[in-house]
Amino acid sequence: MSAMQRLELRQGQSLTMTPQLVQSIKLLQLSHAELAAYVEAELERNPLLHEGEIRADAPAPSLADFLRAKQKAQAAGARMVPGPAPARAPASSGASGTAGAAHGDIGPEMEETLARATSLTEHLEAQLDLATADPRLRRIGEHLIHNLDEAGYLTEDLTEIAARLQVSPEDVEAALRLIQTLEPSGIGARSLAECLGIQLKERDRLDPAMQALLAHLHLVARQDFAGLRKVCGVDQEDLADMLAEIRRLEPKPGLAFTPVAVDVLVPDVLIRLAPDGGLAVELNPETLPRILLNRSYYAEVAKVLRKDEDKSFLSECFQTASWLTRSLEQRSRTILKVAAEIAREQEDFFRQGVSGLRPMTLKSVAEAIGMHESTISRVAANKAIGTERGTYPMKFFFGAATGEGEHSAKAVRHRIRQLVEAEGPDHVLSDQAIAQTLQADGVQVARRTVAKYREALRIPSSAGRRRRRNPKV
Template sequence: MNAMQRLELRQGQSLTMTPQLVQSIKLLQLSHAELAAYVEAELERNPLLQEGEAPADAPVPSLADFLRAKQKAEAAGPRIVPGPPPTRGEAVPASSGQATSAGHGELKPEMGDLLAQATSLTEHLQAQLDLATSDPKLRVIGEHLIHNLDEAGYVTEDLAELAARLRVAPEEAEAALELIQSFEPSGVGARDLAECLGIQLRERDRLDPAMQTLLAHLHLVARRDFAALRKVCGVDEEDLADMLAEIRRLEPKPGLAFTPAPIDVLVPDVLVRTAPDGSFHVELNPDTLPRILLNRTYYAEVAKVVRKDEDRNFLSDCLQTASWLTRSLDQRAKTILKVAAEIVRQQEEFFRQGVAALRPMTLKSVAEAIGMHESTISRVVANKAVGTERGTHPMKFFFSAATGEGEHSAKAVRHRIRQLIAAESPADVLSDEAIAQKLKADGIQVARRTVAKYREALRIPSSADRRRRHRPKA
């Protein structure tokens, strides 16, 4: 068989996003605080933008005013939109508006901005994933695992369910998880406490058979049953004390190091109020909406007196950027309002009855209902909150997977489990099986193992531990 080289000319279509379209997508997922900071920077940079209505007696701008504004913008450096860029290969959201051919803004932040922003656990792990592998399938699975970690760094989704949802082999999901578990901070990506501690001990070369046995019997550690621990581990009292001391030096929640302390009150981006006829009125919170306008009078006056080509180019650039920003902010507001209205429609019973009435709802179901891409819905609900008569909740709160026969939200079931345990008497502590039977009587079909999983997620001790706490002390 002869090998030969040849040149071929082919035509094909590809999706290319302009810098403006990329920035429009990123604006959609910013929180109101991040958006306010970005708009404030643009007001400083762009002389054609103004906050609110211009006063009637505003002075006519001069060429000197314009040149000073230009020098200030040049000193500010390249334009930056905070937040992660779109995932490679991800579809363009339907709500992002039309892209223009004019490219504005440098997407790479300056070093000072990088240092000023606190790195999240997701960003920290994503950076390591980018360096750890070039396998596209492994990176996709790894990204989904990273985004499904809770704030403590634990995997929240069953690996088999994740593999089925991504349509990959379970072995590939396991390989991706092992890769994540090799990242810093040590212990991240674990499915339970024993695995988290085991990862840290393995990295320190301290995971011997006795320590493995100890990790498998952490319930005895919680009960301080040292006699039983010495027996199952096959160690004496001194060795057990050393092993327990080493366990105490480990970090049970490695992800919390990347969780900033809560300093701000959750401010709603959307307000939901009950109308006189019993329906619900959904509106954007005016306090979180930036109010900026394009000052066309300023543009017309300066355009008459500017002479140099570089000044004309800067003025044209300011006009296009200001026009894009005002359109993008308007489109962002409409998209958030549209998504919020659909959330209220699908979760109407929650607004009437509370958490117990939450229905299963996914990003896909909302996207299909309003004709948008699922990635758009994901960006809208990120960093947004909804103010209701039942308190302020993150938008993500209203999304929950189905449990049992698919008629009940997992969050509603967890809420019901918490209610049942809170109402139990010391003389009649409910086992997981008894809770499952009570839920069945309420029309909620869940298995005992599901009850145990939800109870552990709520940080509620087992029935044996609760019964022991109720016993009178000798």
Template sequence: MNAVGSTQRLELRQGPALTLTPELLQSIGLLQLSHLELCAFVEAELERNPLLQQAEVDAAPPVSSPASAPPASQVDGTGRLFPFVPARRREAAMAKGAGSSGGSIPGEAREDLEAVAAQPLSLAAHLDAQLALATADPVLRAIGHDLVHSLDEAGYLRDETDAVARRLGRPLADVEAALALVQSLDPPGIGARSLSECLSLQLRERGRLDRPMEILLARLDLVAKGDLAALARLCGLGEAELRARLAEIRRLDPKPGLAFSSAALDLLVPDVLVREDPAGGLAVELNPETLPRLLVDRSYYARVRPAARSEADRTFLTECLRSAQWLARSLDRRADTVLKVAAAIVRHQEAFIRQGADHLRPLTLRAIAEEVGLHESTISRVVANKALGTPRGTIALKLLFGAALTGTSGEAHAARAVQERIRRLVAAEEPGQALSDGDIARKLDEAGIRVARRTVAKYRETLRIPPVSRRRRPI
């Protein structure tokens, strides 16, 4: 028998890789910000950077699109024009950049601080503040920041870690370490990738995650069915102990992120507007009311830099110009991306916008991602904390997405459209004739929508409709 030899060799390969820079993180993070959060962010940049200033509100018309890509931003004599908020005095930013120390807070600044303090804290801001204290490693902190801004409203990470690693150009081990760091933050259960992991994190934080609990969380299907006999055999527990543990699991929070749900959408200020165009179609445009103007003042830079007295001042001005240009490009890309995604959503949901909730179509993030040529996580960030102004009212963009239910003839129905049918059926109940979940399921089946009774019960609970026993009224 011939021995199989083995050799080792060192190869150097060259290939493209995405470097995780602060600018890239800023560009990614801007997509997820609501209008109010974006205003606060840009206000801080205007305060810090003397090369950013307010432009006239009527300097440019709203950016619009007939369900297609938006036109290029306008350019004026001093720089590119971008949508945003009022600036502070450039002299204050210059003094700050040159290293001067401040005294008392002026009245206007104090009012700004009070306004910021009165705003509800978002989940991302809450986690970012903890992340800054949790590690001094800049790589872990940067990846953690990206993960924090990838969480959905309930606090779950829907992206696969290997996909995040490829997107950021970092080793998978770094992403896993950063995710473990995020999952150690408050509230417990944040950053989970599944319900089982979310509950596990909460039990581990309480010191209650032993082997029987792990088995229960691994078989949540049996927990949902109430199969106590099978669970008792798997866990090796008596009935009383098993019931106590199940009660403990039910007291956990399956959606820990909802406690920080942004109040900005309570006001439903539309970021994008939909209107009828002269040809009878729907035109989509960015809301000019939420888009004051911001420009990069190159002429001011050209005047001030030659007069700078020290290398520190010149470096500060150069960094301000670079930062302002990057911010401007990031805001421009954000506006283009939001408009492109909103136009694609409107194309899919045109029947809903024109005719109402019964005509809402099933729609997924992946479908929009494939249509506009962006990553699914990018679509998730665009949809987060944004609202669409339509002739039927202002609607959160995320409400236009939903899973599909198959009808009796094979057609697909949006889950939210089915919920609206359930709501109307209950609203039309006669005294003494309240519909049970089974009755509602049969009526939906007669309308061509096949829905299981337990699904009806889930949708009814989502709509906060009490069960039939509490809806029965005397005739």
């Protein structure tokens, strides 16, 4: 009897992200400067979009204006994603503002219309997608990428990141090792020595002598060549070659993706003490793009167009403009919602300063406002909050608790810095004395934690501080 074939039906669920959803997510994580560049490009190519309010006495664009806009868009090589014909738009006069649902039915190809160079974040995320298929590693890796500074360094402690993401430090370490295999070489390092070591390892030049040199970069800074020859076990000629090789490396690999003109930190959200004693949270109007879909112009042009290609272009313009205005409104609402939760959780900071910071994770904010953790991460990327105490990156307000208590690690580090700065030349606090002072203030922290935070702040040990303040000791 021949083998029989079986036909089985299985049900399953999978998450499919539409191009429009992907583009809306990208809009969410853009900085206000990047968003302004993107919107400007859309205004150039889409005649149905209008910047600012449309005055009733303003002359309406003509059919000739529309056709010129079409030619200009085609000449520039701009293209919109084709889609089904839009539902018939209302023909009433006036303009439609940025209101509506979260996502439209169609959107522009962001990569083709955004007039800016690829950012370091985008460059690394594209590589990360190819480097691993593990969703856990990808999620942690994306968070690490978003937390690199403009030079490409990771300055935050891995245990704090692990606590924020509710994963193990080993998982974060594995994700960081993966990030450090990406280009540009040296990215994701936590120190200059590690950055140079990554580059040397890729060149197969990280031998024991070079490892010793990297471990004693402070001798390089002091030009203590005799000391370097001793710790590296090399002669003068070999040391000269090693130093020349070090000079050929890139100490700040991320700067290749930083524009020459560095933007001043401009707040996306303003949080102020209100007259009634509460906190007022509002979007910064200076960073909000103000664009409208001119529905009356769409209706007028739609009446007179005869060629199919003109009608198709008009349809694409309408769909793209509808998607963009709705997505910008959703972006603003999402940022405001996250900022309001930050204000609620970190109210003591806005009243007391850094010492009032509380532990707060992406997960806790996501659960509080009913959003996905990845959404909170994207909102926090490239955004800033303006306060009466200055302007801070939004991710500054996220941080884990100290290992021994419920105080924010940032607040504890700030207090350690204050204690050190208040030291006199004859009264230098040891790590144990600092820990005891903090414990007296209600902050349960161990001596080893004080030492770790002090080193992260690049504060010398008590012996080093004593010698610096009193060289005769």
